[in-house]
Amino acid sequence: MAPLTRPTYAVIAKTAGVSEATVSRVLNGDESVHPDRASRVREAVEELGYKKNRVASALASGRTGLIAVVIDDDLSVFSDPFWGTVTSGVSRVLQENGLHTVLMVSPVGALDGGVSHYLKSGEVDGAIFFVLHSDTLVNYLKKQGLPLVITGTPHSNADIPFVDTDNFGGAYTATKYLMSQGCKKVAIITGDIGTTAAKQRLDGYLQAHRESGHLPVKSLICEGDYSFESGKAHAETLLARHPDIDGIFASNDLMAMGAITVLEKAGRSVPSDVRVVGFDDALIAQTSRPALTTIRQDVVALGEAAGSLMIAQLHGQEFEPIILPTELIIRESA
Amino acid sequence: MAPLTRPTYAVIAKTAGVSEATVSRVLNGDESVHPDRASRVREAVEELGYKKNRVASALASGRTGLIAVVIDDDLSVFSDPFWGTVTSGVSRVLQENGLHTVLMVSPVGALDGGVSHYLKSGEVDGAIFFVLHSDTLVNYLKKQGLPLVITGTPHSNADIPFVDTDNFGGAYTATKYLMSQGCKKVAIITGDIGTTAAKQRLDGYLQAHRESGHLPVKSLICEGDYSFESGKAHAETLLARHPDIDGIFASNDLMAMGAITVLEKAGRSVPSDVRVVGFDDALIAQTSRPALTTIRQDVVALGEAAGSLMIAQLHGQEFEPIILPTELIIRESA
DNA sequence: ACTACCCGCGAAACCGCTTTCACGAACTCT
DNA sequence: AGAGTTCGTGAAAGCGGTTTCGCGGGTAGT
Structure with a gap:
């Protein structure tokens, strides 16, 4: 069965006894058309099952939807x-x-x-x-x-x-929480630092440290790229640099999971030996073992x-x- | 700075000394245009930076791209x-x-x-x-x-x-593998059985049982809906019905993770007590603890x-x- | 030389809307 | 009553392409 040809303004206009311009005015909400004519247009639309051709409208109006x-x-x-x-x-x-x-x-x-x-x-x-x-x-x-x-x-x-x-606020909260849990050496694995979110999360982490009276040493700051692999790589780096590390804030859940993978492989228990917080609250945060503490954003x-x-x-x-x-x-x- | 008006066929035609129809023929690959004219059209396009208006083309041709x-x-x-x-x-x-x-x-x-x-x-x-x-x-x-x-x-x-x-083949392989690992009581948590993939995976599971000489009892077959929550719910059901269960094939990774969550919460160790296989090989399969054995599909x-x-x-x-x-x-x- | 056929190309119709401009009717003011 | 103004409406141009049909030049056959 071939598709039926859809009625156009020409057909609606003929049926309603008006011009095509009037049909266009009515269907686009022009209040200046006489109510009687407007009603006839609407009835014709209903009766004939008219649907606007958005391509033609786009060409004429310059708006594509x-x-x-x-x-x-x-x-x-x-x-x-x-x-x-x-x-x-x-x-x-x-x-x-x-x-x-x-x-x-x-x-x-x-x-x-x-x-x-x-x-x-x-x-x-x-x-x-x-x-x-x-x-x-x-x-x-x-x-x-x-x-x-x-x-x-x-x-x-x-x-x-x-x-x-609120990247800054979330990172600040995560870092503060780790400190409140007794963590003395909190690292950060940032997202791709070319993104403003990563910068803001780093700033939040730094601000939490400032307020605790000291800034973290540079080697506690690792520049990740939001990927699982970079979380793993930087966790290895952090373990090498700081065997006594006891807290990690990762700028997204994927990197947090990557970090946990490496920590546990190295015999460091999460959270007993090292506490880890992520960011996002993606599904993997709750399905992982251990389930991830994280900063939730309403995506x-x-x-x-x-x-x-x-x-x-x-x-x-x-x-x-x-x-x-x-x-x-x-x-x-x- | 206002956006520059883009040249149309009219401009290209004038520049190349041909008609607009010829411009259209050249740009749409019509081989019947004389090569000299065709060259002039292409030069004009290059010189003037012409880009086709896909909306107009869509209206004229009926194809929107x-x-x-x-x-x-x-x-x-x-x-x-x-x-x-x-x-x-x-x-x-x-x-x-x-x-x-x-x-x-x-x-x-x-x-x-x-x-x-x-x-x-x-x-x-x-x-x-x-x-x-x-x-x-x-x-x-x-x-x-x-x-x-x-x-x-x-x-x-x-x-x-x-x-x-290959849903059937994947499910068959998963079930066979569980059996080859010594599992005596293998359950399935299906996907939404209204989808053909779920049916085919169930069929694969059943075929593996047929070839082992017996069919699973009905209560080992749970109808999930691909969600994490349904994996959890059905794992609870299976534990209640079959405390001696030793194998679960879940029709996707999310449900597998849900099942593992419940098993471990119930004190059943994965894979020591119960072996679990998923389907998909999503990222959560590798990030979870325990890392999920799964049927990988190239998504x-x-x-x-x-x-x-x-x-x-x-x-x-x-x-x-x-x-x-x-x-x-x-x-x-x- | 004449006729028939073929083919490249241009003019213009068309796709289906939106919007402009002009016209005529109705209304208001003097 | 006449002049001026306002407004609803229709005809048609336009948006920017695609495609059709007809024309004219070239070629082939008799």
Whole structure:
């Protein structure tokens, strides 16, 4: 059975006894059309099962109803469930507002790269960036007038709309907690220090130390990259440098798990010998043995906030950056 | 700085001294244009930095260059990293072929639901479905002529293009392995039995028993739903029903982890008292304690296969369902 | 030389909306 | 009553491509 041809404005106009311009006015909420004519249009739409052709509308209006979600090309990105959960939050809010999510997993940053070209093409009405190492592309696109949201604090230009979690506060809380548990030598395994989240979490860790009266020695600070492998590698480094280490704050759960793997392999018991805290509260935090003490961030809400900030921009509404709170979840590892 | 207006065919045509139809022919690979004219068109494109307006092309040609990836509305969907990884595989293959992925996380199944309407709208050139409980919608859309791919074996209509993993073989191998390890009483916690993958994994488990000379009692078969919580719940049920249980095959890693959580809480040691095998080889399989023995499926390749099958259909090429192999990964839990 | 056929190419219609501009009716003011 | 203004509405242009159909030049056959 061949697909039925869908009725167009021409058919609706004929049925309702009005012009196509009037059909367009009615369906787009123009209040100036006489109520009687408007009713006839709506009845025709109902009777004929009219559905707007969004491609034609996009060409005519310059608005496509598509929002790009841009994720730096890294096949491991989705194996960290963080991004999947954020994406589903974004997708749901956009759909509720009649918009669709175009997934763009691609190298980000180059002004003349595929992402830049695509976003300038007019094919999407806005873009949500998931992680950035530089604001260059984002600043450039903002100047081009493209509505943008970043998940994470911008590096330089606070003018860019963004949503984030309280990284500083979460890291501060994690470090304070480790100290309150009696830890004398607390290390940090940072995320990719090119991201603002990693910097802020490092700052929170340092502030907790300042308030305890002394700063950690440099060798307690390891620059990871959010991956499981880097958590393992840095845990080995820390054990070599500081055999008496008794606390580790890892800037995400994956690295925390990596660290625990190495510690236990080295005969160090978690939490008896070394206490470990992660960040995210991903599912692996609760399924692991020992179950991970971690800083929980509401990842679904982060995605929803990003979607809402995008909607606000598209509607020309006022908006503020959104910083979501964190919460210490105490399980077995600390 | 206002965005520069992009050149259109009219400008290219004028610069190259040809008509717009000729520009369209050249850029779309029409070999009948005289080589000299074709060269002039390409030079003009290069000189003026022409980029095709895909929205206008979509209206004129009826092809949008967008493929919908449809995932049943379930916020937990992306916390299982399986779907994120498949999505990134699909996305990459599509992008390599000049297509874009529209993410559709929405209740699936209803013929008059949002997904059905959207897919019939002509706004996407095809759709990839991630998990289905019924072929009704898919059969209906196929009749409408929409190119489709399912990740997973269809329920009824083998005519639908699909990619899958060797579920039967993987489950068979897992169960055989448990038996070869001396397990006398092997249970199964199935996935959502409405999915064909869960059925096939159950069949593999049963076949392994048949070949060992006896079938498992009904109470060793628990119907889970792929979630961590259902793994926990069914492990409790199994312990109550069969205190002497010594082997569990869970149809995914999440449920396996849930089961292990409960077993250890009940004082049963894994693998000393009870051996556990999962399915997927998600990251949690290796990060957990004990590290999970599991059936590994190549999830990235699954996504890539789905993307490739879609490309083949769009190009009018012959294609076969793709069944990917599995591999037993032996770690600590069995 | 004439006729028939083939093929490259251009003009313009078309895809289905949005929006502009002009027209005529209704209303208001003098 | 006449002039001026306002507003609802329709015709049609436009968004930027794709594709169709017809034209004219070239070639082949008789």
